[in-house]
Amino acid sequence: MSTPLVTDNLAPELAEPVLAMAEAARAADGVAALSEHTLLRIRHGAPSGSSRFHVVSEGGRVVGFAFVERIAGEPDSGEVVVDPAHRRSGHGSALLRSVRDDAGPDGVRVWAHGRTPEAVSVATADGWVPARELHKMRLPLRDLGPEVPGGPWTAPELPEPALRPEVAEKVRIRPFVVGQDEQAWLEANARAFADHPEQGALTLDDLLQREVEDWFDPRGFFVAATNSGSIAAYHWTKTHADGAGLSDDEPVGEVYVVGVNPAWQGTGLGRALTLAGLIHLRDAGLPWVHLYVDGDNEAAVRLYESLGFSMWDTDVMFAPGDGRG
Structure with missing residues (x-):
């Protein structure tokens, strides 16, 4: 060794x-x-x-x-x-x-x-011990037969995303514009994930690196843009060409990240943007979509369950048993 x-x-x-x-x-x-x-x-x-x-x-x-x-x-x-x-x-x-x-x-x-x-x-x-869990949830985007593990699966009806009138007056849901929205997105992401050290610390270089990845598609990157040009919330979707463990022969989708500026929480933007992304992935013909959610984020788990997601797997973060983590 x-x-x-x-x-x-x-x-x-x-x-x-x-x-x-x-x-x-x-x-x-x-x-x-x-x-x-x-x-x-x-x-x-x-x-x-x-x-x-x-x-x-x-x-x-x-x-x-x-x-x-x-x-x-x-x-x-x-x-x-x-x-x-x-x-x-x-x-x-x-x-x-x-x-x-x-x-x-x-x-x-x-x-x-x-x-x-x-x-x-x-x-x-x-001697390492569990310290955090990250749940993986999945949702069928079309009906899948008994030949699929766990099947048959029935895809739920996805309602069209709708904004409250008072919110619709202030924001518009649209795709991310490369070369225009980067700085506004970084500011929104930092605010939305101020308590999440990994996601909230993403830099412009981090964003630009993702923009040149094969999977990047701004048509599946939805932002709620305010009248002043800032971003109140967003839903960034991703497509996995390798099936991500859900399909052997087809690409599948992912709710890559959903972020809501704290000033806009409670307005329904998170749900509306999540639906916009799911409909985009469904209309692309993908059989599945999955996502990751922190084990202690009960509100997010309830939201995704209300849309038809179910638990699939769990990642576990381990810390040294001697307390050094």
């Missing part, structure tokens, strides 16, 4: 092997161990001082990797992946020790996406 290389900047010659290993793990596990945010950091690099990369190599081959994002005043947030062909060799434990020993002053926490038995086993064996 090799000692992980720890660095602020992942060398270009390591990026491709890490991405290839992560894809091999996704194919083997049926769930991605690394989030989109982490993949973008691998491809494009990270702002100085914001991240740490941990790489385990064996015989000249990358066999394990961890990424940690650092946000002031919060525990570091990490993800770990081990090559399926090199598991049960202690690499996962070595990476967990590495991110724990390298943690910032507020400690560290690490995600186990999909709560796979192997990931949970490694974490608990090393």
Whole structure:
């Protein structure tokens, strides 16, 4: 077992092997161990001082990797992946020790996406304990037969999004305009997620990196624009060409993120924008849409359940049992 290389900047010659290993793990596990945010950091690099990369190599081959994002005043947030062909060799434990020993002053926490038995086993064996849950919910966008796991599925009727008259006088729901709406969206996102260190800290570079991804489609990025040009709320949808574990042969949709400026909460904008995005994905012919929601966000869970979503899976964030997270 090799000692992980720890660095602020992942060398270009390591990026491709890490991405290839992560894809091999996704194919083997049926769930991605690394989030989109982490993949973008691998491809494009990270702002100085914001991240740490941990790489385990064996015989000249990358066999394990961890990424940690650092946000002031919060525990570091990490993800770990081990090559399926090199598991049960202690690499996962070595990476967990590495991110724990390298943690910032507020400690560290690490995600186990999909709560796979192997990931949970490694974490608990090393004394890590559950600290946060992120539920995954799903909704059929068309009727699906009994050949679909859990089927048959009946797609619910989606009402057309409607704004209250007093709200409709002040905002208009429209698609995001590339080259025009970036700054207004960043301001709205920061306000909507002021208490969410990962989403609320997104920068212009983060947004621009997503705009050039193959999946980006401004037609599925809905904003509630005010008469003054600011953004009161938004719903950004995403299409997964690989089926995201819901379909073997068709792309599926995602409620990528819904944000509402606190000054506009309680106006019905969140529900209206969510419906606008769901109808867009349905009309694109997609069979499924899924989303992620924090386990303790009961209001959001109730909203999505009222639209027909049901629980599908759960990601678990683990913290060291010694209290360092």
